[in-house]
Amino acid sequence: MAAGAKQRLMSELKDLEKEKWVKIELDDGNLFRWIIGLMVINSESAFDGGYFKAEMSFTDKYPFSPPTFKFTRPIYHPNIYPDGNLCISILHPPGEDEQSGELASERWSPLQGVETVLRSILLLLDDPEISSPANVDAGVMYRDDRAQYNEKAKESVKVSHQDIPGGFTMPKTLDEAPPAKVADDDAFWVESDTEDNFGASASSDGEDAEMDDEDGEEQESEEDQEEEDEEEDEVEE
The missing domain is CATH 3.10.110.10 (Ubiquitin Conjugating Enzyme)
Structure with missing residues (x-):
């Protein structure tokens, strides 16, 4: 017991x-x-x-x-x-x-x-x-x-x-202290913005390049088709 x-x-x-x-x-x-x-x-x-x-x-x-x-x-x-x-x-x-x-x-x-x-x-x-x-x-x-x-x-x-025992401090509240502020808080946001900009630039640059390539290929195809049509007209004449 x-x-x-x-x-x-x-x-x-x-x-x-x-x-x-x-x-x-x-x-x-x-x-x-x-x-x-x-x-x-x-x-x-x-x-x-x-x-x-x-x-x-x-x-x-x-x-x-x-x-x-x-x-x-x-x-x-x-x-x-x-x-x-x-x-x-x-x-x-x-x-x-x-x-x-x-x-x-x-x-x-x-x-x-x-x-x-x-x-x-x-x-x-x-x-x-x-x-x-x-x-x-x-x-x-x-x-x-x-x-x-x-x-x-x-x-x-x-x-x-x-x-009250010597050296003991009476608590004023039962709430826990708020969490400590993150160090270099401003730098954190700058870094995050920079990363986002770089990320957006890389993505948009890649997409723009692909779109330019596609437009170029379509333009070249149209020019080739026009040349072929002109050659056929000359032969018929």
């Missing part, structure tokens, strides 16, 4: 290392404990610019058992407890829960993965579930005074910058 969990985690870690919106380190090299920097790169989000540090832990039964997730600093949010623990359906054990009303499709399953969890958390930050909040005050403020709530979110973002 542990071997399967390690293989799965190594594969997921390798894929997530390519992403710009998350930074992952292993806690003392322990594959079952991840230190995560979850970045909000969305100009429309109240938490835009945030670098939210968190801990994620796995058991040797992963992916059949869900991981745990906890922010290391408090975030003022309806679904985040004051100690940083998170209330989100995808981290709840598989199966339906009649008491909470959560469907099996909303909860953890082996088909889920770390990336799915992290993306769900990013969505939850901007679209909280306030019907059963972990932080009641935050839920009420989100509902009744969005402007003040957004100010609280900005405060959380500012505090989160204390956890």
Whole structure:
């Protein structure tokens, strides 16, 4: 079981290392404990610019058992407890829960993965579930005074910058940089035009020469025919 969990985690870690919106380190090299920097790169989000540090832990039964997730600093949010623990359906054990009303499709399953969890958390930050909040005050403020709530979110973002690792630059956008300009671009077009002109000249010259030859041959044939006709007339006379 542990071997399967390690293989799965190594594969997921390798894929997530390519992403710009998350930074992952292993806690003392322990594959079952991840230190995560979850970045909000969305100009429309109240938490835009945030670098939210968190801990994620796995058991040797992963992916059949869900991981745990906890922010290391408090975030003022309806679904985040004051100690940083998170209330989100995808981290709840598989199966339906009649008491909470959560469907099996909303909860953890082996088909889920770390990336799915992290993306769900990013969505939850901007679209909280306030019907059963972990932080009641935050839920009420989100509902009744969005402007003040957004100010609280900005405060959380500012505090989160204390956890940005030294030498690390927060990305401003998730878009890839545009491709580099082709070197000697102007020369490229000049060369292309020259080649086209030469090509057109060679082709047209060849066609003109063939047409001249054909015209010449037709003219010579007509002159020969006229001479033959004149000779026949002289003989008859």
